[in-house]
Amino acid sequence: MRREAPKSLADYTPLLFPGLMLVVFFVVPFSTMIAVSFFKRNPSGFYTPDFVIDNYARFLTAFFGGVLGFSLLLAVLVAVCCVAIAFPFTYLLTKRPRRVQTLWLVGLLSVLSLSEVIIGFAWSTLFSQTAGITNLFVAIGLMDKPVALLPTFGAVLAGMVYQALPYTILVLYPALVRLDPTLLEAARTLGASPVRAFFNVVTPALRNTIVATLIMVFVFALGSYLLPQILGRPRHWTLSVLITDQAIYQSNMPFAAAMAVFLVLISLALVGLTLLVGRKENAL
Amino acid sequence: MSGLDINAITKTFGNFTAVDKVRLNVPHGTFVCLLGPSGCGKTTLLRMIAGLEEPTSGAIVLDGDDITPLPTHKRNLGMVFQSLALFPHLSVGDNIAYALRIRGASKEEQKKRVEELLALIHLPGFADRPVAKLSGGQRQRVAIARALALSPKLFLLDEPLSALDAKLREAMQVELRQLQQRLGITTIVVTHDQREAMTMADLVVVMGHGRILQAAPPIEIYRKPADAFVADFIGITNLLPAEIDSAGRTTILGTAIPGLAMPVGVAKASVSIRPEDVHLGEAGGRAITGQVTFVRDLGGTIETFVEVGGTSIIAVATPRERPNVSVGATVGVTLPPESCVVLGP
Numbered sequence A: 001m002r003r004e005a006p007k008s009l010a011d012y013t014p015l016l017f018p019g020l021m022l023v024v025f026f027v028v029p030f031s032t033m034i035a036v037s038f039f040k041r042n043p044s045g046f047y048t049p050d051f052v053i054d055n056y057a058r059f060l061t062a063f064f065g066g067v068l069g070f071s072l073l074l075a076v077l078v079a080v081c082c083v084a085i086a087f088p089f090t091y092l093l094t095k096r097p098r099r100v101q102t103l104w105l106v107g108l109l110s111v112l113s114l115s116e117v118i119i120g121f122a123w124s125t126l127f128s129q130t131a132g133i134t135n136l137f138v139a140i141g142l143m144d145k146p147v148a149l150l151p152t153f154g155a156v157l158a159g160m161v162y163q164a165l166p167y168t169i170l171v172l173y174p175a176l177v178r179l180d181p182t183l184l185e186a187a188r189t190l191g192a193s194p195v196r197a198f199f200n201v202v203t204p205a206l207r208n209t210i211v212a213t214l215i216m217v218f219v220f221a222l223g224s225y226l227l228p229q230i231l232g233r234p235r236h237w238t239l240s241v242l243i244t245d246q247a248i249y250q251s252n253m254p255f256a257a258a259m260a261v262f263l264v265l266i267s268l269a270l271v272g273l274t275l276l277v278g279r280k281e282n283a284l
Numbered sequence B: 001m002s003g004l005d006i007n008a009i010t011k012t013f014g015n016f017t018a019v020d021k022v023r024l025n026v027p028h029g030t031f032v033c034l035l036g037p038s039g040c041g042k043t044t045l046l047r048m049i050a051g052l053e054e055p056t057s058g059a060i061v062l063d064g065d066d067i068t069p070l071p072t073h074k075r076n077l078g079m080v081f082q083s084l085a086l087f088p089h090l091s092v093g094d095n096i097a098y099a100l101r102i103r104g105a106s107k108e109e110q111k112k113r114v115e116e117l118l119a120l121i122h123l124p125g126f127a128d129r130p131v132a133k134l135s136g137g138q139r140q141r142v143a144i145a146r147a148l149a150l151s152p153k154l155f156l157l158d159e160p161l162s163a164l165d166a167k168l169r170e171a172m173q174v175e176l177r178q179l180q181q182r183l184g185i186t187t188i189v190v191t192h193d194q195r196e197a198m199t200m201a202d203l204v205v206v207m208g209h210g211r212i213l214q215a216a217p218p219i220e221i222y223r224k225p226a227d228a229f230v231a232d233f234i235g236i237t238n239l240l241p242a243e244i245d246s247a248g249r250t251t252i253l254g255t256a257i258p259g260l261a262m263p264v265g266v267a268k269a270s271v272s273i274r275p276e277d278v279h280l281g282e283a284g285g286r287a288i289t290g291q292v293t294f295v296r297d298l299g300g301t302i303e304t305f306v307e308v309g310g311t312s313i314i315a316v317a318t319p320r321e322r323p324n325v326s327v328g329a330t331v332g333v334t335l336p337p338e339s340c341v342v343l344g345p
């Protein structure tokens, strides 16, 4: 198909609607947030327009820095766990008969319909001392007595991985289905065991897909807000929790906005860095 | 025993039999072409030899060892896939060195072998190119070199040349055959194309419906096809009905062919005769009388279509022996008995 460059202003009309949507639902709110992040807090009411950088300065304390670091670390861990589990799983899934694949995908889609709240409380029950899985372990003789597995970091991680896993699989699935199966067979005829061939051939051939999926899960996990509160201790709370706390309970909009802007900037920087590293390696 | 022995190998998918009790002996160093129509089980047979498909029953014996239970990666074979399956993330050199890397060969060893193989496929100095930047013929050669890196016992190729244009394909056929002769490696190539098979093979194996119909050297397949299917599949042929008449003579289309004997006890059979063996001349005498319906002058050869009582006979001649015929003319068709192959009824 030949593509012609748009000539007159009228040729741009199809862009009008998406452009408008982007402005109304992204540019305006985000600009407002940036503006608010420089406003001055008014303890008695809300905030007054101003230009102060106190909000950002306050952010650079050890406490908030720590929370930011923890949030990023958690999101990275969730992304890595999800891809590490989902990639081999999806790969094996694509080797199954069509009908089996459909059943699994439908099942995964139905998990997506669960809200974060339901997932959180389900896992908190599962990890509890009274009704949790440890009771099962006791029953089959693996443990002496049931214990509570929460609130712990592990519980937060498990819940968040569970929540993000269906997305990860659904994103990886199309790429893995399209992968040429003879690549793997070729590696096997050349003397690679199936596992080795998987790591030598499938993983590198899909590197861009894997990087894109990691970024997607990372961003997804960064916004997590409920699960860390349900399944973790306060020190496991993410920046999103603090932002909500500041914005809603402390009525400190400017500070909340500053944190949000900072979070967005840091995420963008990390994503950009990942892409840059990926591009460099590709060029080799 | 040296060579490859395929012993009553069968593969079924559900209740469909793709390969049906195939037996084949391939002596060491032989170039085999597996030939047959689409869906006859060629790829399935090749994949079973490679270990990529598990046979339902039967055994594959290589140099006296039963390799049927061995997984692909322990079989020491080289395979070229139709899609070539070059690793897109690796350079030409790394593709070729992959098998050596798996075996833990040193960097110098790998480099030396890659250079050897690149020289063998006439692509010296290509080691650092990305595979995506190669032409079709070059990719083809790289796939061949990669498969040969470990000097395997068995070299398998599934329609390796089908993606190339006609000219390049012919050149690669010759090259592949020469390469195989130089290395003396037992080679099995799947192909659709009978010309390709005739060019390269020591042994042509014609398959149909999951069975081997005939396995013989190319010229024998061409001259003495085992049945009508093989005769029709390999090149162009005239399949004509033959009968014993009341006087005990063998007749084709009502005309007696002296010197053509039918097997004992067979009254009706079909006879295959190649177009280049059919002679056209004056009507009358012992010749079969027919009418020319079409003449195709291709420059190098002239094909004449003659209709005899509703059956069409094709005759091919070179311009030198140019038969003096034109459409509508009545001609005499002579079938030399020594060129007629009597097939089953």
Ligand SMILES: Nc1ncnc2c1ncn2[C@@H]1O[C@H](COP(=O)(O)OP(=O)(O)OP(=O)(O)O)[C@@H](O)[C@H]1O
Pocket: B013, B018, B036, B037, B038, B039, B040, B041, B042, B043, B044, B045, B192
């Ligand atoms: N995995 C499979 N499941 C079911 N049927 C199969 C499978 N693989 C092959 N078949 C069937 O077995 C038969 C033989 O297939 P095969 O690929 O060996 O044919 P082929 O001779 O290589 O044909 P072509 O020349 O078109 O490549 C076909 O009818 C095909 O539909």
Ligand SMILES: [Mg+2]
Pocket: B042, B043, B044, B190
């Ligand atoms: Mg095939």
